[in-house]
Amino acid sequence: MRKFSFNRRLVIIIVCLIVSFALMTVSVVIRNKRSTPPLIQQFGNDIVGLADRVVALPANGLSGSVSSVSELLNTYQENQQLKKQVSELAQTKVRDQTLAKENKQLNQQVKLNDSLTDYTAVSAAVITRTPSSWQNQVVINKGSSAGVQKNMPVMSGSGLIGRVAEVNKTNSKVELITDNNDSANRFAVQITTKSGATVNGVLSGYKSATGQITMNNITTKAKIHKGDKVVTSGLGGVTPKGLYVGKVAETGGDDYGLSTKLYITPATDLTDLNIVTVAVTKQ
Amino acid sequence: MYRLSKLRFGFPIGLLIMLLLDGSLSHIFSSQMFNYPTVMVSHLVVLWLVTAVLYEENVTMPLGRWAIVAGAVFDLYYTGIFGVYIFIFPLVVYVTRIMVTYISPNFLSGLLIYFIDITLVEGLGFLASRVVHMTVISGSSFLVNTLGPTLALNLALYVILYFPIRWVYNWLN
Known part of the structure; x- marks a missing residue:
């Protein structure tokens, strides 16, 4: 009787292991493929x-x-540093806008709708x-x-x-x-x-x-x-x-x-x- | 008794909250807990399950079933790899129940039992991740960088939360 219960436990453990491996493999495949x-x-x-x-x-x-x-x-220190950066940023932003506009016009001229940079x-x-x-x-x-x-x-x-x-x-x-x-x-x-x-x-x-x-x-x-x-x-x-x-x-x-x-x-x-x-x- | 007590609803709700708190703690304290290469992982959900076994004296709860549910949610929601914790969590409950029959549970012996449980969870989780190539870390660096810090964090959480959780169980019971 004791031997039987030991065997049953072993079978349960092995079945659990197999099911676990199967489930893991399936979910990894699904994750990679679908x-x-x-x-x-x-x-x-x-x-x-x-x-x-x-x-x-x-x-x-x-x-x-x-x-x-x-x-x-440390807000005060940060504020000082950020103020400097903001004044530089405004310049960059304006230039960025001009470039983006120019880029759009050029793209229209060569009939390019979506480029790699668009998102x-x-x-x-x-x-x-x-x-x-x-x-x-x-x-x-x-x-x-x-x-x-x-x-x-x-x-x-x-x-x-x-x-x-x-x-x-x-x-x-x-x-x-x-x-x-x-x-x-x-x-x-x-x-x-x-x-x-x-x-x-x-x-x-x-x-x-x-x-x-x-x-x-x-x-x-x-x-x-x-x-x-x-x-x-x-x-x-x-x-x-x-x-x-x-x-x-x-x-x-x-x-x-x-x-x-x-x-x-x-x-x-x-x-x-x-x-x-x-x-x-x-x- | 179990059918009539507040535990019938209180236990699963606590389990879910602990499960979600694990993720929230990992997110909020990520700069402290995931300070690579040293990694501490919180296992509050395991703490909730293990303490349930420790306090389970005259009411028997279907802990194995709830452990399977918690493991399934953990696998689907957190890791996305199904079939790892759905087997580990019930195994932890089973092992804890066996240990409780040999050692009478109190605060200190519970600490020992929890030590073994966390080692089991982390060790089997590591083996499973090695099998499906989620990680390439060697066994020795797993022991030093993950298991050690994780045990330290979780045993500290056990010491802090042992009495509050017992109070919650007594209130629910």
Whole structure:
């Protein structure tokens, strides 16, 4: 009798393991292949997201009021610095408007409707973050009903922070570029060097010890300097051209001395995300 | 008894709140908790389940079933990889129930039990992520950078929340 119950337990454990592996594999495949999760999962996620807003609202409000008190302390200094920046910004903005207008007119002349740089920004609030050390993921409060689609790039402040990994009706999951899994941070980027040469490449990973994004396999002869700006190149579809990623922090050879490896300091603080912007492109 | 007590509705509501608080805490304190490479993960939902086993004296609750529900919500809403925590959470409840039959539960022995439970959750979660290539971290750096800080945070939360949660259970019962 005892032997029987032991065997039954073993069978249950093995069946659980097999089912678990099967479910994991299926969900990973669905996540990689399909643009939206199955309808029932979307529905469940929407309901939980709704409940989460009720919990997240007071929690985020509390943290907001605490941080606003601490921010009040260095407001004066910040104000001085910002005033300087604003006066410079006005000039840049006017020039930017003129250029955008000119660009539009030129585009009309050559009958070019959508270029790689065109996108509409959808801003969203971060509801919550995945409590797991293996997935650097946040949940935002805009979904497919606001035009968000899978793989769209997401920005916060001045720079790129990640891409949309899963879309539900009213919320979606964003995989941050700090995530080191196989598909999280492969963005096509380009660097315009000081001499004017353009270097294309793909982001390849995140070095958590220093908080830098890495970029591998660059075989160009062009000299890349520290401080060169890295922007998305718009190649490969969904990501528009010209989203700011960060600055080159360090250049070096790779392990075999054949190509160059770059370390990029991200433009935004990736641990402090409240409002993010999804770059929605026409497809 | 369970059918008549307030626990019947209070327990699942608490479970949901704890589950969502995990995410909110991770979001609000993300600069402290996700200070790479050191990562602390809060497991308030596991705390709620384990304390339910510890305080469960004369009322038996369907904890296994609720653990499955919590695991399913965790998988779908937080990670997007179905089939990991839906098995880990019921396993934790099962293991805790076995341990409670050997050790009479009080504050200190509960701390020991919770230590084992968190190690179980994090260890199995790590193995599952390695299997589906969510992470490439080696076992030794998992022990140092994730398991150690996570245990520290969760045991601290246990010490802080043990008596408040017991008060809530007594009020519900």
